[in-house]
Amino acid sequence: MQISIEALTDILDVQRDNQPLIHCISNLVTINDLAQSILCYNGKPIIAHGIEEVNEVACNAKGLLLNLGTLDSNRVEAMEKSLKATRKKNIPVLLDIEGIDMSFFRRQTTLSFLTRYNIDILKGKLSEFKRLVKTDNVSNTDSKDITMIGNHKIRSEIKEIARKFRNILVVIDEECYVTDGFSEFFIMNGDKKFRNILGIDSIFNGAIATGMALANTKAEMIRYILISITIIGVCEELVIQKKKESDGLFTLKQHLLDEIYNIKKEDLNKMGNIIYEFKR
Secondary structure: OOOOHHHHHHHHHHHHHOOOEEEEEOOHHHHHHHHHHHHHOOOEEEEOOOOOOHHHHHHHOOEEEEEOOOOOHHHHHHHHHHHHHHHHHOOOEEEEOOOOOOOHHHHHHHHHHHHHOOOOEEEEOHHHHHHHOHHHOOOOOOHHHOOHHHOHHHHHHHHHHHHHHOOEEEEEOOOEEEEOOOEEEEEOOOOHHHHHOOOHHHHHHHHHHHHHOOOOOHHHHHHHHHHHHHHHHHHHHHHHHHOOOOOOHHHHHHHHHHHHHOOOHHHHHHHOOEEEEEOO
16 A cells, blocks of 8 residues: 555645544643644544543544553543443544553553454554563564664564554654554654653644544555654654754744644655555
8 A cells, every 4th residue: 555745645635624523531741732733733632531421522522542641540441431432433543552561550451452442543662562562472672772664573573463453553763653464654754852852742642643533444544644643753854954052842842833733735745755565
């Protein structure tokens, strides 16, 4: 399913003509960044994690975004209720497995969701995906030493997750990687300075979830994921190009949101860089 940058930019108009409502049960530390990114990407966020209302909110939304960043038993129950509601109405779901490599509770919760519900998009860092499949003889190479595009073994292990749970896998690291278990996409845009800024993961989540909510098929969903990630990567590069010497990390994040809001097709066509591979 090879896709050109030009073909992807055509769906930007569709994105801007719609305002999908995204139900978020997310990391409380960066919830403002998440909501702002959804708004900048022309979506409408609603933050609702109260057990009394999540079922109703989920049924009225066009997409469900779950993040394990600040997890407890009450939040897991709220996520469960939301997942049951989305399953009945075929509403797409994004699950960010943040911190799964740090605790058994998060890993157990993730596996429970994957085996019992339809998770359309599974997103995380490479180290988090490695922890998810640790029992499946995943390679022990330190993730910070891995270059995704050059390491076929780790890519094979990651693609197996996507095939096993029938979802789209998104790895956000120094390289951004998307696979459905067969097609592989490497989004080569971005700047590593942003990987150390609090809230960047939530900005990715907001953009991806907003795009996800407009897709009617799995192929369309991949396209919306790719354009969302490419936009953020290109915008990171634009921010660095315009950066002043006095700009700190918080300023860079604010400028990034502004660039996302003002992104132009011309910048995407000129700067977008996606590498595609396919193997059965």
